[in-house]
Amino acid sequence: MSQGYPITIYKEPDLRRSSLVLGWSEDIGNLGRKVTDYLNWKLRGQEFAEIEPEDFFSLGGVGIRDNVAQFSESKFYACPEHELVIFQSDPPGAEWHEFLTSVLDVAEHHCQTKELYLLGAMVSFDAHTAPRQLLAVVNSAEMKEVLGQYALARDMDYQTAPGERPTLNSFLLWIAKGRNIPGVSLWVPIPFYLAAMEDAQAQKKVLSFLNERLGLRIDFSDLDQEIRKQNEQLARARSRFPQIDDYINRLESNLMLSEEENGELIKRIEDFLREGG
Amino acid sequence: MGIRLYQDPQLEKPILVASWPGIGNIGIMAANTLRGVLGAEEFGEIEPWDFFYPKRVLIRKGILEYLGFPSSKFYFKKTEGKDIMLFIGEEQPTEGGRMYAEGRKAYHMANLVLDVAEKFKCRRVYTSGAAVALTHHTAKPRVWAVPNSESLIPEIKRYENTVLMSDIEGRGGHGNITGLNGLLLGVAKKRGLEAICLMGEIPVYLQGLPLSYPKASKSVLEVLSHSLKTEVNLDKLDELDREVERKIEEFYQQIPSEIRGQLDRLRHVAYAQPAEPGPITEAEEKKIMEDVEKFFKKRGGGG
Numbered sequence: 001m002s003q004g005y006p007i008t009i010y011k012e013p014d015l016r017r018s019s020l021v022l023g024w025s026e027d028i029g030n031l032g033r034k035v036t037d038y039l040n041w042k043l044r045g046q047e048f049a050e051i052e053p054e055d056f057f058s059l060g061g062v063g064i065r066d067n068v069a070q071f072s073e074s075k076f077y078a079c080p081e082h083e084l085v086i087f088q089s090d091p092p093g094a095e096w097h098e099f100l101t102s103v104l105d106v107a108e109h110h111c112q113t114k115e116l117y118l119l120g121a122m123v124s125f126d127a128h129t130a131p132r133q134l135l136a137v138v139n140s141a142e143m144k145e146v147l148g149q150y151a152l153a154r155d156m157d158y159q160t161a162p163g164e165r166p167t168l169n170s171f172l173l174w175i176a177k178g179r180n181i182p183g184v185s186l187w188v189p190i191p192f193y194l195a196a197m198e199d200a201q202a203q204k205k206v207l208s209f210l211n212e213r214l215g216l217r218i219d220f221s222d223l224d225q226e227i228r229k230q231n232e233q234l235a236r237a238r239s240r241f242p243q244i245d246d247y248i249n250r251l252e253s254n255l256m257l258s259e260e261e262n263g264e265l266i267k268r269i270e271d272f273l274r275e276g277g
Numbered sequence: 278m279g280i281r282l283y284q285d286p287q288l289e290k291p292i293l294v295a296s297w298p299g300i301g302n303i304g305i306m307a308a309n310t311l312r313g314v315l316g317a318e319e320f321g322e323i324e325p326w327d328f329f330y331p332k333r334v335l336i337r338k339g340i341l342e343y344l345g346f347p348s349s350k351f352y353f354k355k356t357e358g359k360d361i362m363l364f365i366g367e368e369q370p371t372e373g374g375r376m377y378a379e380g381r382k383a384y385h386m387a388n389l390v391l392d393v394a395e396k397f398k399c400r401r402v403y404t405s406g407a408a409v410a411l412t413h414h415t416a417k418p419r420v421w422a423v424p425n426s427e428s429l430i431p432e433i434k435r436y437e438n439t440v441l442m443s444d445i446e447g448r449g450g451h452g453n454i455t456g457l458n459g460l461l462l463g464v465a466k467k468r469g470l471e472a473i474c475l476m477g478e479i480p481v482y483l484q485g486l487p488l489s490y491p492k493a494s495k496s497v498l499e500v501l502s503h504s505l506k507t508e509v510n511l512d513k514l515d516e517l518d519r520e521v522e523r524k525i526e527e528f529y530q531q532i533p534s535e536i537r538g539q540l541d542r543l544r545h546v547a548y549a550q551p552a553e554p555g556p557i558t559e560a561e562e563k564k565i566m567e568d569v570e571k572f573f574k575k576r577g578g579g580g
Contacts, residue, residue, distance in 0.1 A: 094372060097326040139341050158336040166334035166344060174331075174344040185341075 006052040007102055013048045013078035013085070015111045019214055020085040021119065022103070024168065028121035029190040029199040035119055035206050036088040042218050045077030045086050049106055056092035056099045074099075076106055082216055085111045091168055100172045104179060115143075116176055116183030117213075118169040119206060121199075124189030127251035128234055132205040135187040137170070139177040143184055150209060152186075191251075192262060193269040200226040233277030237269060244268050280389055282321035286353045286397075291360040292505060293394045293402045297369045297457045299377070301490030303477040304405030304458055306514075307497040308365050314509050317352035317363050323389050325349065328370035328382055349386070351393055358506030362399060364390050369456050377456030387457060387464040394470070401471045403504070405497050406458035408476035409484045410445075411565065413543035414525050418478035418493040420500050421445065423454060425466040429473060436500050439475075475500055482532070482540060482569045483525065491518040536568045 021039060023032030039045065050073070053059065057072035064070065074089035085107060092099040107113035122135075136152040138144045144154055160166055169185040176183045186209065188202045204223050211218045238245040247257055247265045257265065296308035311317070325346035333345035347368035354361045369378035370386055378386065394402060408421040420439045424430060433439060442452050453459065454474055465472035477493025495514045502509040529537065543565075 095327070096330055135339075137336050137339055137341055141340060144339055154339040156336055156339050158334070160333045160335075166331045170334045170336075170341060170344060171331055173341050174334075177341070 006055060006098075007049060007106055008052060009049045009106070009110060011046075011048045013046075013111055014080045015078060015083060015085065015113075018078075018083045018085050018107075018111045018113045019115045019117060020087060020107045020111065020113045021117045021210060022087045022089075022169075022172070023119040024089060024091045026091060027119070028123060028195045029197065029202055031121040031188065031190065031199070031202055031206070032119045033088065034198060034203050035210075036086050038203065038207060038223070039079075039084070039086055039210070039216075040077050040088075043079040043082055043084060043216065045079050045084075047075055048078050049076040049110065050074055051089070051099065051102050051106075055095050057090065058093055074103075076111075078111070082214065084214060084216070085113060096168065096171060097175070100168070100175050103172065104176060104181065108179065108181065113181065116173070116181060117210060118172060118183060118185040120167060120169050120185060120187050121190050121195075121202060122187050123192045123195050125192060125251065125256065126189065127248050128191045128194060128199070128201070128231075129248070129252060130191075132188055132190075132199075132202050134205050134209055135189075137173065137185040137187070138183065139173045140182050143182040146182075147184060147213075150213060152209070193266045196266070196270060197273055198230075200230050233273060234269070236277060237272045241268060241272075244272075279324055280321060280393055281324060282351070282393070284320045286318075286320055286355070288353060288355065288360040288362065288397045288399075291353065291362045291394075291397055291399045293362045293364060293390075293399045294405070294501065294505075295364040295366075295390055295402060295458075295461055296405050297366040297378070299369075299456055299458060300407035300409065300484050301477075301479040301488070301493060303407045303479060303490055303493045303497060304475075305365065306489055306491055306494040307405050307475075307477070307501065308363055310494060310498060310511070310514050311361075311501065311509060312352050312363050312365065313513070314511075315354040315356065315361065315507070317354040317361065319350055319352050321351040321393060323349040323366075323386065328386060329368060332368075353397075356505070356507050361505060361507070362394065362397060364393070366457065378460065379456070383457055383460055384464065387461045390461065391464055391468055391470065395468070399470070402461065402465050402473075403501060404458040404461050404472065404474045405501075406454060406456070406474060406476045407479045407484070407490070407493065409481050410478040411543060412478050412480050413540065414480050414483060414492070414522070414529070415544055418490075418496045420496050421476040421478065422500070423452075423462065423474045423476070425462045425470075425472045429471060433473065436503065438496060439500055480540075480543070481566065482572075483528075486525075486528065488521055488524060489517075491515075491521055532572060536572050539565045539568055 023036035025033040053072045062069040062071055072090045077086040087103060134152050135156055136147055136154050137156055173183050173185050186206055188205050190199045190202045238248060247261055294308055296304040298305045329347045331344045331346050335343040349366045352363040370382040371378055372380050372382055422433045422439050424433060458474055462472045462474050475497045477497045479490045479493050491514050495511050498509055
């Protein structure tokens with residue numbers, strides 16, 4: 001074990017030209033965690049390093065999720081067969097620059113990382129029946145060119161709105177740019193009424209891209225089954241509750257719902273899915 | 278994490294005016310006005326990475342082109358009166374979701390600012406902020422001055438429209454200055470530098486509004502310009518004041534008439550002598566504060 005605060009390396013990974021996939025927990029639709037969990041499971045990722053939490057997270061107690069006490073984690077997993085590093089972490093609450101620099105230090109100095117893939121989700125006002133898109137923001141024109149062969153929306157224009165702040169992924173992408181590490185921040189829009197739940201379709205959209213880009217050869221039949229299950233649950237919700245069906249019909253016709261209707265749709269779908277659909 | 282100086286101006290015992298945002302943006306507006314009026318030149322900055330989370334991103338055609346951080350910049354101006362250095366921080370480096378800077382980062386930033394001040398042989402520092410007071414928005418705000426050394430009190434007593442904490446009723450010379458506008462005074466004291474915080478009065482019922490209060494910035498600048506022996510044209514600040522005053526009047530009319538009636542009484546508070554009590558009793562003062570607090574709570578947090 002080697003340690004250079006705040007990084008602890010348990011075992012040097014055998015990587016020569018890796019790509020790093022990063023997912024945050026507490027993401028919209030739990031996308032970052034679900035996708036990185038899935039990759040770790042499918043590719044048998046081995047934990048090899050972590051970033052110590054004390055400078056980056058509030059340690060004034062623990063949070064509870066699904067009845068279980070949680071503790072902030074920032075862990076690296078290696079999949080040497082695929083030249084892949086997976087970083088899964090809670091988003092830090094302080095010392096962001098030092099934290100993100102540490103992520104890149106591990107990637108560069110211990111994993112010979114050549115490219116970054118940062119996962120993120122955004123709220124969409126489309127219905128769940130609309131196909132998921134995948135948007136890409138890159139930190140170099142070269143990377144944009146390289147990604148030209150994939151089905152990505154690559155021409156996004158965006159400027160921080162008043163009162164908002166850039167995302168951690170933008171921050172990391174910018175630091176990586178300063179270190180000449182090409183990277184892409186991937187954004188998948190998730191229907192707003194699934195934002196607090198999970199969206200298997202969105203997960204597959206991201207995973208399919210990574211599968212193709214990184215040559216991972218993953219069999220997605222299990223995820224397809226998840227998608228079918230979720231679609232069936234949502235179809236049942238629509239047939240059982242005409243109000244839900246009406247709202248989703250309107251979204252499918254590109255009509256906006258009122259704020260109140262949005263709230264009601266969210267609540268009804270969440271209740272329905274939590275009760276097992 | 279450090280300082281970047283783009284040039285090495287030749288300054289003679291400069292005075293430093295430093296400010297960060299706070300209630301009513303009183304100090305920062307005073308510093309920014311001074312910078313504009315003097316035509317002060319930027320000569321350095323404190324690198325933001327370890328103090329701040331970025332505040333702006335610009336993505337064009339899918340490429341991340343720019344990531345902007347809150348700035349912390351130094352300016353200078355050689356004048357006939359005294360050479361002036363300005364430090365203007367766009368944000369306070371807060372930790373743990375607090376509103377004002379405190380702790381390790383704040384202390385570090387205060388030290389970096391004073392490192393630059395001392396490099397240029399500065400021995401006098403001014404900071405500026407807000408003094409939340411039982412006053413009315415139609416009244417000329419006074420300036421509460423807090424020095425970091427007893428030896429500065431006689432000088433402050435000669436400033437116009439300025440009071441010491443001991444002049445404020447019920448304060449007994451005590452109080453506190455939150456955030457970096459206050460902390461810098463302490464760090465300067467530790468280093469043996471003279472420092473004075475000038476706080477422009479802002480009416481208690483305006484402290485929670487997302488509005489600047491240029492009237493108080495003007496009071497602060499009047500004191501500063503005297504102290505810096507530099508004439509400062511305040512026309513722009515007057516213009517801004519008229520604009521803000523209109524918004525304040527609109528807000529004021531929304532306050533329930535019962536509370537407004539209480540606040541109206543503050544129009545007539547006049548301080549002939551700094552220590553002279555106004556025509557409002559302590560009990561009335563307490564009632565006004567309670568009513569204002571209730572009103573803001575009802576409005577949902579005072580903004």
